[in-house]
Amino acid sequence: MGALALKILREPINLALFRRPLGQVYIIPERCKECGFCWSFCPMDVLERSDQFNPNGYRYPRVKPGKENDCINCKMCSLICPELAIYTVEVS
Amino acid sequence: MSSGLPRPGVHFMMGNFACVEAAILAGCRFFAGYPITPSSEIFERACVRFPQVGGIAVEMEDEMASVAALIGASYAGAKAMTATSGPGFSLMMENIGLAFIMEAPIVIVNVQRAGPSTGIPTLIGQGDVMQARWGSHGDLETVVYAPSSVQEFFDLTIRAFNTAERLRTPVIVLADQLVGLMWEKVVIPPAEEIEIVERKVMDPRLLSTRLPFDYSADVNPMPIVGTGCRVNIDSLTHDERGYPTTSQEVSDRMLRYLLGKIRNHARELWMYKEFMTDDAEVVVVAYGSTARSALNAVKQARSRGIKAGLLQLITIWPFPSDVIERLSQRVNVLVVPEINFGQLVHPVREHAKCPVIEVNWAPGSLIEPNVIVDAVEVAAA
Amino acid sequence: MTQVVKAQRHPRDRLLRSERLPHIWCPGCGIGIVMAAYADAIEASGIPPEKHVCISGIGCTGRVSGYMHLDSFHTTHGRAIAFATGLSLVRPDLEVTVISGDGDICTIGGNHLIHAARRNVDINVIMVNNFNYGMTGGQHGGTTPLGAKTYTSPYGNFENPFNIPYLVAAAGASFVARWTTLHVRQLINAIKRMMSVEGFAFIEVISPCPPTFGEFNNFPEALDMMEYFRKHSVVDHNADLSKIDIRLQGEPLVVGNFVDRRRPSYQELIQETIRRASGRGEGI
Ligand SMILES: Cc1ncc(C[n+]2csc(CCOP(=O)(O)OP(=O)(O)O)c2C)c(N)n1
Ligand code: SF4
Ligand code: SF4
Ligand code: SF4
Ligand SMILES: [Mg+2]
Numbered sequence: 184m185g186a187l188a189l190k191i192l193r194e195p196i197n198l199a200l201f202r203r204p205l206g207q208v209y210i211i212p213e214r215c216k217e218c219g220f221c222w223s224f225c226p227m228d229v230l231e232r233s234d235q236f237n238p239n240g241y242r243y244p245r246v247k248p249g250k251e252n253d254c255i256n257c258k259m260c261s262l263i264c265p266e267l268a269i270y271t272v273e274v275s
Numbered sequence: 276m277s278s279g280l281p282r283p284g285v286h287f288m289m290g291n292f293a294c295v296e297a298a299i300l301a302g303c304r305f306f307a308g309y310p311i312t313p314s315s316e317i318f319e320r321a322c323v324r325f326p327q328v329g330g331i332a333v334e335m336e337d338e339m340a341s342v343a344a345l346i347g348a349s350y351a352g353a354k355a356m357t358a359t360s361g362p363g364f365s366l367m368m369e370n371i372g373l374a375f376i377m378e379a380p381i382v383i384v385n386v387q388r389a390g391p392s393t394g395i396p397t398l399i400g401q402g403d404v405m406q407a408r409w410g411s412h413g414d415l416e417t418v419v420y421a422p423s424s425v426q427e428f429f430d431l432t433i434r435a436f437n438t439a440e441r442l443r444t445p446v447i448v449l450a451d452q453l454v455g456l457m458w459e460k461v462v463i464p465p466a467e468e469i470e471i472v473e474r475k476v477m478d479p480r481l482l483s484t485r486l487p488f489d490y491s492a493d494v495n496p497m498p499i500v501g502t503g504c505r506v507n508i509d510s511l512t513h514d515e516r517g518y519p520t521t522s523q524e525v526s527d528r529m530l531r532y533l534l535g536k537i538r539n540h541a542r543e544l545w546m547y548k549e550f551m552t553d554d555a556e557v558v559v560v561a562y563g564s565t566a567r568s569a570l571n572a573v574k575q576a577r578s579r580g581i582k583a584g585l586l587q588l589i590t591i592w593p594f595p596s597d598v599i600e601r602l603s604q605r606v607n608v609l610v611v612p613e614i615n616f617g618q619l620v621h622p623v624r625e626h627a628k629c630p631v632i633e634v635n636w637a638p639g640s641l642i643e644p645n646v647i648v649d650a651v652e653v654a655a656a
Numbered sequence: 657m658t659q660v661v662k663a664q665r666h667p668r669d670r671l672l673r674s675e676r677l678p679h680i681w682c683p684g685c686g687i688g689i690v691m692a693a694y695a696d697a698i699e700a701s702g703i704p705p706e707k708h709v710c711i712s713g714i715g716c717t718g719r720v721s722g723y724m725h726l727d728s729f730h731t732t733h734g735r736a737i738a739f740a741t742g743l744s745l746v747r748p749d750l751e752v753t754v755i756s757g758d759g760d761i762c763t764i765g766g767n768h769l770i771h772a773a774r775r776n777v778d779i780n781v782i783m784v785n786n787f788n789y790g791m792t793g794g795q796h797g798g799t800t801p802l803g804a805k806t807y808t809s810p811y812g813n814f815e816n817p818f819n820i821p822y823l824v825a826a827a828g829a830s831f832v833a834r835w836t837t838l839h840v841r842q843l844i845n846a847i848k849r850m851m852s853v854e855g856f857a858f859i860e861v862i863s864p865c866p867p868t869f870g871e872f873n874n875f876p877e878a879l880d881m882m883e884y885f886r887k888h889s890v891v892d893h894n895a896d897l898s899k900i901d902i903r904l905q906g907e908p909l910v911v912g913n914f915v916d917r918r919r920p921s922y923q924e925l926i927q928e929t930i931r932r933a934s935g936r937g938e939g940i
Contacts, residue, residue: 507722
């Protein structure tokens with residue numbers, strides 16, 4: 184019984200049947216304090232520290248070059264940002 | 276089914292009980308307390324009576340919590356009160372300051388007992404006069420009424436609620452053990468004859484065009500929770516939006532507004548009674564239970580040919596300075612008896628245009644009239 | 657897709673006094689995460705914002721109330737729960753949430769905390785535990801782990817801290833949870849759950865405080881603390897609460913929704929008393 188359940192669970196997913204969501208990253212640069220949470224905890228490694236300073240001297244995030252289509256709109260960055268400085272919106 | 280309201284008419288009642296009946300008539304429906312002699316009868320009776328009129332009376336874990344709960348209840352729209360005595364009053368100082376800066380109308384009854392710290396719980400004192408005015412840190416003003424009889428305790432409790440509601444500020448009824456525990460005649464007027472003041476409430480629609488705190492106003496209307504005002508109410512010095520600020524200029528504006536609510540209304544707040552002062556040369560200035568001994572003393576002095584009179588101060592804070600100034604210009608001496616070692620005598624002396632003699636009596640019992648008579652005789656000589 | 661789009665407003669701004677942002681908290685402070693989670697939970701609760709009340713005591717965390725665009729109160733140090741008790745007794749229909757620091761809630765306010773839990777007052781309490789008094793520059797309090805260095809424990813803390821969920825559960829709360837600032841989704845769900853629990857609902861949120869605690873305790877960057885949460889957190893909703901104290905020595909950091917039970921709330925019992933007593937006044 185246990186073995187059967189395991190077998191079913193391990194059935195490989197047919198990726199072609201799933202649509203992967205695509206997210207657009209929005210940032211409010213003035214609010215960022217460069218804590219690094221967003222780029223550290225993005226599961227798709229989409230974000231990085233930019234070289235742009237906001238008026239308070241913090242370098243806010245940007246999407247890594249070449250990763251423009253990698254955001255899956257999981258919202259981790261917006262949940263973990265202590266400054267309400269970043270969020271994403273799903274695009275179709 | 277009865278309304279639960281006290282029956283109008285003549286009653287024979289304990290001061291502490293009369294206070295509760297008055298609170299109910301004033302519209303108070305929230306009591307949070309912590310028991311302490313000699314005020315516990317207020318709390319106990321509130322626990323019986325408040326639920327009968329649909330009100331809430333709860334026991335908190337200490338007096339800091341009691342006053343914090345009152346302010347919360349007040350912002351929820353209720354008229355709220357507590358009762359305590361010296362040690363509890365000390366713990367209340369923190370949140371009396373909070374009620375002041377948050378502009379929460381609440382009523383605190385202090386049935387004073389004897390001595391510092393735990394002192395003598397069962398006996399009388401008048402040692403909290405300065406604390407009632409100056410006990411909470413920073414710059415604040417309090418309104419303090421001192422009853423000398425059960426009837427006054429009743430009347431002043433209603434007045435305390437009215438003042439609190441009108442000025443959006445904490446008001447203290449500074450009773451004492453004698454007034455609290457004494458049984459006496461009290462006349463309860465029909466409800467429709469009692470003047471009841473209700474606070475001005477903020478209309479949330481106005482907040483799109485005005486700020487919640489207008490420091491040039493007399494008293495701002497109160498934003499009540501759950502009505503859509505969504506205003507920040509802060510214990511930090513705050514600006515006209517209710518936001519914390521460290522601006523000295525805003526701090527000045529805010530404090531002038533808060534203090535002004537009481538200072539600008541001082542003359543309406545002052546209550547006092549005069550007995551035989553018309554031709555008096557020596558006037559005794561007394562408050563609370565001491566006014567009872569003082570009246571007896573003044574009568575005795577008159578029978579000995581001394582032109583004595585009594586000024587009973589009912590409002591002791593804001594201090595009725597003009598009353599003292601005016602009276603002291605036409606009498607020779609003021610005599611100030613207190614059941615402490617000198618408290619209200621200080622502002623009396625500050626404002627008097629004539630010599631002031633103090634009569635101090637160790638906390639524990641009422642000052643005997645003959646002690647005051649002796650002082651009046653010395654003053655007259 | 658473009659790289660990033662610069663924006664002026666955040667979707668949560670309608671629940672915040674966004675004109676006051678950026679807030680006062682340090683870079684990497686976890687309080688902002690908790691505040692945003694609270695805003696998310698309000699949004700998800702289905703209860704309109706004007707029916708939510710946010711009450712704080714004093715401290716860095718105590719500043720949350722001032723940023724929430726709700727009926728909000730920034731009270732005195734330690735007294736937020738007592739304040740909330742009075743308010744919610746008069747308006748039991750409102751959703752009252754206290755958000756404050758560990759020092760505020762469980763040290764200076766510890767007595768109010770246990771009594772509110774014992775009475776099962778129907779309010780929500782979110783306590784942000786950063787293991788120290790952040791606002792006053794980093795002193796130890798009732799949650800500082802044994803041995804931890806702060807300005808008032810320069811040789812290492814010689815006090816044992818409270819195990820808060822254990823304490824609050826023992827005192828009688830209806831709902832008790834612990835999450836970290838890394839477990840944001842679970843935190844939002846727990847806050848949302850608190851809003852439907854009748855009775856005292858409590859969440860301890862473990863949070864980084866880099867400058868005044870982390871600095872002296874091997875977490876100089878906020879990310880170090882977050883990384884510690886990631887490595888050591890163990891979700892166990894059925895944990896033995898007596899064994900979940902936090903030492904920050906690499907032991908499992910147990911998180912979860914530990915207690916969720918139905919007990920009559922203080923408000924319910926008081927309303928019942930009023931029903932029994934009302935109209936009984938003989939009119940003296
Ligand atoms: C009665 C009183 N004592 C002391 C203080 C000073 N004080 C302000 S905040 C604070 C500690 C706050 O610590 P915590 O609640 O843990 O909040 P945090 O800043 O860590 O978020 C203290 C001691 C005060 N405001 N009031
Ligand atoms: S939504 Fe998720 S995937 Fe997209 S940037 Fe944010 S964390 Fe990364
Ligand atoms: S999480 Fe927020 S504050 Fe931190 S770096 Fe990213 S955008 Fe900036
Ligand atoms: S001192 Fe600590 S708690 Fe306070 S804002 Fe900074 S990181 Fe946050
Ligand atoms: Mg703290």
